[in-house]
Amino acid sequence: MPEAASTALPTLDDVAREAGVSRSTASRAINGGSRVSPAAMSAVEDAVARLGYAPNRAARSLVTRRTGSIALVMSEPDRRLLSDPFLSAVLVGVNEGLAGTDLQLVLLLSRAGEPGRSARYLRSGHVDGAIVVSHHRDDRLETELAGGAMPVVFIGRPFDERVRTYVDADNLEGGRIAARRLVERGRRRIGTISGPLDMTAPLDRLAGWREVVTAAGLPDDAVVEGDFTVAGGAAGMELLLDRYPDLDAVFVASDLMAEGALRVLAAAGRRVPQDVAVVGFDDLGGAERTTPPLTTVHQPVxxxxAGATAALLELLDGGAPPSRTYPARLTEGGSA
Incomplete structure (x- = not known):
């Protein structure tokens, strides 16, 4: 009976022996090539390829103090990840941005009633850096990570000015764009369903909407706070119709909420855009599924x-990338 083939994985000693160099030289060659001659570097690379050697990440981390992983922190419950196209698009985009690197992506989701849990995990050295998205004022991520040693990039303008690097859409101008479209259409009783007001993006969108509405000499009291869900948009629309029966336009601060708002308007017999004009915010594909197709403000997710991932990679390499804000623009539909 033939002897079973060995399944032992090649070791660093095997690589050194195959390349004809010392173990320390092989280690330096594999970990960046510091103080290794071109000839020895080439010999080690050839030996790694022939043997199929894969470095032991755990052992390497003891030397480099790097884990080889970064975290994407979403300060939302897990059900939001499955239903919110913005969060899922961020996840896909960050993962694609790591293509060509050896970094692994770790996904952290918040748990209700446990503020600070994610920050404690990040500060414990489990990852080399983090991208934070959909953060709220009271989740303590900003205060506990700002000014720390770990590289971190926020998607969305932080409340804490100590946060050094973030990327964001121009939410203030986005709110202006939405309100301007409704004013230009001759609407005189314009409401809004905002996002959660413990986040900077909804606050900025609301401020932009209010700036244009008040400049047009129109009332700015028709405001209902939503939660970036279809159900939240429906509930917000019901409240607006009940409180302001003369409403003839509404800016809804996310397309998911706008879907819910449109359903309520249809059930109430309000035609869109003839009776009530509607503008959403996001432009992540949902606008095409509504009836009529939604006019919405494009958010460049x-x-x-991509910008957050590139910035974090630069921070990991010792750079200091500046924060960046991306412009907003209107995507035409049939609702306004």
């Missing part, structure tokens, strides 16, 4: 994810 692909650029945000």
């Amino acid at each position: 692909v650029d945000l994810a």
Whole structure:
């Protein structure tokens, strides 16, 4: 009976022996080539390829103090990841941005009633850096990570000015764009369903909407806070119709909420855009599924994810990338 083939994985000693160099030279060659001659570097690379050697990340981390992983922190419950196209697009975009690197992506989701849990995990050295998205004022991520040693990039303008690097859409101008479209269409009783007001993006969108509405001499009291869900948009629209029966336009601060708002308007017999004009915010594909197709403010989520990932990689390499804000623009539909 033939002897079973060995399944032992090649070791660093095997690589050194195959390349005809010392173990320390092989280690330096594999870990960046510091103080290794071109000839020895080439010999080690050839030996690694022939043997199929894969470095032991755990052992390497003891030397380099690097884990080889970064975290994407979403300060939202897990059900939001499955239903919110913005969060899922960020996840895909960050993962794609790591293509060509050896970094692994770790996904951290918040747990209700446990503020600070994610920050404690990050500060414990489990990852080399982090990208934080959908953060809230009271989740303690900003205060506990700002000014720390670990590289971190926020998607969305932080409240804490100590945060050094973030990327964001121009939410203030986005709110202006939405309100301007409704004013230009001759609407005189314009409401809004905001996002959660413990986040900077909804606050900025609301401020932009209010700036244009008040400049037009129109009332700015028709405001309902939403939660970036379809159900939240429906509930917000019901409140607006009940409180302001003369409403003839609404800016809804996310397309998911706008879907819910449109359903309520249809059930109430309000025609869109004839009776009530509607503008959403995001432009992540949902606008095409609504009836009528939604007029919405485009949020460049692909650029945000790519920009945040590039900034974090630069921070990991010792750089100091500046924060960046991406422009907003209107995507035409049939609702306004």
